[in-house]
Amino acid sequence: MNLFRKYYYGDYDSMKGNSGEPANTNDKSSGAPEWPLFEIFIRSKQGLDHKHVGSLHAADAQMAVENARDVYTRRQEGVSIWVVESKHIHASNPDEAESFYEPANDKVYRHPTFYDLPDEVDHM
Amino acid sequence: MAVQNFEQIFQQKIDDDIRIEPKDWMPEKYRQTLIRQISQHAHSEIVGMLPEGSWISRAPSLKRKQILVAKVQDEAGHGLYLYSAAETLGISRDEMIEQLHSGKAKYSSIFNYPTITWADMGAIGWLVDGAAIMNQVPLCRASYGPYSRAMIRVCKEESFHQRQGFEALLVLSKGTAEQKAMVQDAIDRWWWPSIMMFGPHDAESSNSESSMKWKIKRFSNDELRQRFVDMIAEQVKLLGMTLPDPDLKWNEDTKHYDFGKINWEEFWNVVSGNGPCNKQRLDTRKKAWEEGVWVREAAAAHAEKRKQRVVVKEGIAA
Ligand SMILES: [Fe+2]
Ligand SMILES: [Fe+2]
Numbered sequence: 001m002n003l004f005r006k007y008y009y010g011d012y013d014s015m016k017g018n019s020g021e022p023a024n025t026n027d028k029s030s031g032a033p034e035w036p037l038f039e040i041f042i043r044s045k046q047g048l049d050h051k052h053v054g055s056l057h058a059a060d061a062q063m064a065v066e067n068a069r070d071v072y073t074r075r076q077e078g079v080s081i082w083v084v085e086s087k088h089i090h091a092s093n094p095d096e097a098e099s100f101y102e103p104a105n106d107k108v109y110r111h112p113t114f115y116d117l118p119d120e121v122d123h124m
Numbered sequence: 125m126a127v128q129n130f131e132q133i134f135q136q137k138i139d140d141d142i143r144i145e146p147k148d149w150m151p152e153k154y155r156q157t158l159i160r161q162i163s164q165h166a167h168s169e170i171v172g173m174l175p176e177g178s179w180i181s182r183a184p185s186l187k188r189k190q191i192l193v194a195k196v197q198d199e200a201g202h203g204l205y206l207y208s209a210a211e212t213l214g215i216s217r218d219e220m221i222e223q224l225h226s227g228k229a230k231y232s233s234i235f236n237y238p239t240i241t242w243a244d245m246g247a248i249g250w251l252v253d254g255a256a257i258m259n260q261v262p263l264c265r266a267s268y269g270p271y272s273r274a275m276i277r278v279c280k281e282e283s284f285h286q287r288q289g290f291e292a293l294l295v296l297s298k299g300t301a302e303q304k305a306m307v308q309d310a311i312d313r314w315w316w317p318s319i320m321m322f323g324p325h326d327a328e329s330s331n332s333e334s335s336m337k338w339k340i341k342r343f344s345n346d347e348l349r350q351r352f353v354d355m356i357a358e359q360v361k362l363l364g365m366t367l368p369d370p371d372l373k374w375n376e377d378t379k380h381y382d383f384g385k386i387n388w389e390e391f392w393n394v395v396s397g398n399g400p401c402n403k404q405r406l407d408t409r410k411k412a413w414e415e416g417v418w419v420r421e422a423a424a425a426h427a428e429k430r431k432q433r434v435v436v437k438e439g440i441a442a
Contacts, residue, residue: 034218034425037211054274055208057217059420060427071201074194075281094147 036085038064042072043080050082061085125417126181139320146212158268159213159338160229163220166206167231171224171405173199175340176248182300183240192245198281205274210269213428225410233391234317243258243296243303243310249289250316251356253313256436257282259322267339290359304364312368319383320391322349322387325412357381 034055041050058064059124064083072078092100108114116122125265130149144150165291173196183189207217211236223229234252260282263275293310296303323329335341353372360367371384393399419422 034216034419054205054277055211059423060430062430063423063427071204074197074201093146094145097148105401 020106035059036087038068039084039086040064040068040072041082041084042068042078045076045079048110053077055086060084135337138267138344141339142269143272145269146200149234152195154340155213155333157335157338158271159210159215159342161335162206162213162271162274163223164214164230164232166203166210166220167224167229168207168235169199169203171235171409172252173203174254174405174408175235175237175401176245179239179242179245180358182242183245194351195249195288198285201281203276206256209268209270209274223411224411225406225413227397227406228425230395233346233394233399234321236394236401237313237317238401241306241310243293243306244314246289246296247310247314248308249285250293250359251289251314253282253285253289254356255321257286257316258348258355258427262401263340264350265339266291266328266340267291271340277329290363292367293363295419307363308365311363311365315367316357316387316390317394319349320386320388322346322352324388324391353383355382 037055037057038061039055040053042053043050056064056067056071058067061083065081068081068083069078073081104110130395131151134144134150134154139146144373146152161287176192176196180189196416207220207435210220211217220229224231234255237249257279260279262273264279266272266275291306296307326332326344329345332341332344336344357367357372359376363434369384371382373382375382394402397403
């Protein structure tokens with residue numbers, strides 16, 4: 001394997017040795033603070049719900065919509081996009097899930113399978 | 125509840141194949157392992173744009189240029205999906221970028237090799253993306269929800285990457301003597317680094333055990349590597365080319381290909397920063413970040429202005 005062979009075509013920059021030390025690399029965020037995070041929801045086709053697909057940073061909502069188009073719909077995955085700044089999402093607490101959803105546990109009569117009907121009953 | 129109970133419940137969920145979601149309790153080491161793995165994976169996607177990006181302006185036809193742009197753009201998207209998944213674990217995007225630039229976080233060593241001919245574009249798609257896919261498909265079932273969802277998205281997009289690479293090589297392999305030689309040369313250079321992408325042998329792989337227990341990982345490095353070798357050893361025949369390994373041989377007993385010794389010295393050398401392009405890759409990323417300051421600032425200023433306009437309009441309406 002010619003690991004340290006020097007190449008002179010392709011990957012031009014490093015080969016010509018012009019990769020000087022860039023200035024102030026320790027400057028953490030290079031000044032500006034992070035753009036806010038947005039959650040992205042996409043309707044894949046008319047008639048379906050918008051569905052959460054991921055998130056991205058953007059300067060504002062309009063930029064979030066445009067960037068969401070570029071990353072999440074490059075293969076016609078969507079016909080409509082919603083963006084919501086992540087800090088506006090309110091969520092239930094997973095630690096309380098057991099008690100929170102408990103009321104539904106003992107109500108089997110809410111399901112059609114609870115009811116025994118004679119086989120002769122069609123279309124029900 | 126004691127931490128022990130939390131750990132038990134957590135492991136029970138994993139054993140039952142119930143995904144862990146961002147707000148669920150998780151052991152600190154699980155969180156750290158994921159942050160490390162996902163962010164390094166994200167960095168690999170981003171740095172991985174560079175070796176191919178340098179050929180966009182030199183693609184041999186408009187068709188090939190369009191394909192290459194689309195592929196490189198996909199890799200940017202993969203970086204985004206993965207950075208976002210890592211952010212759900214409580215690390216900021218800026219912190220991750222900082223870790224990449226300072227050298228604290230690694231990225232896949234494969235991107236520290238130069239792309240010196242057009243055939244390298246084909247070899248990267250076929251071998252490098254091929255190896256990546258082999259690693260990534262099992263990650264679609266990783267125990268951490270955001271990671272597995274990101275990987276499903278990535279894998280859907282990856283298969284075109286490998287196919288376009290193989291097809292580009294196939295075209296060249298039917299061309300002139302020079303084109304054929306170029307294909308063989310590219311395979312010769314990319315083969316070994318590609319099979320190193322699966323990481324050290326199982327016996328030397330330090331994080332494997334807990335990653336298996338936590339179902340972040342489902343197959344060992346050597347298992348995946350063997351699958352890859354078996355696949356490529358067959359595909360290379362269709363190109364009428366060979367792999368640069370005199371020990372590569374079908375083994376009737378194991379029903380797998382045997383292959384030669386991997387040069388781990390080279391691997392660790394490249395990991396620790398001494399590959400042919402390590403410095404160039406990092407410098408390019410740092411430069412892009414620093415020279416992009418004004419773009420980020422301008423976008424923020426523009427967003428602020430747009431917000432003011434809305435306020436004024438609403439003020440008039442009210
Ligand atoms: Fe990728
Ligand atoms: Fe790819």
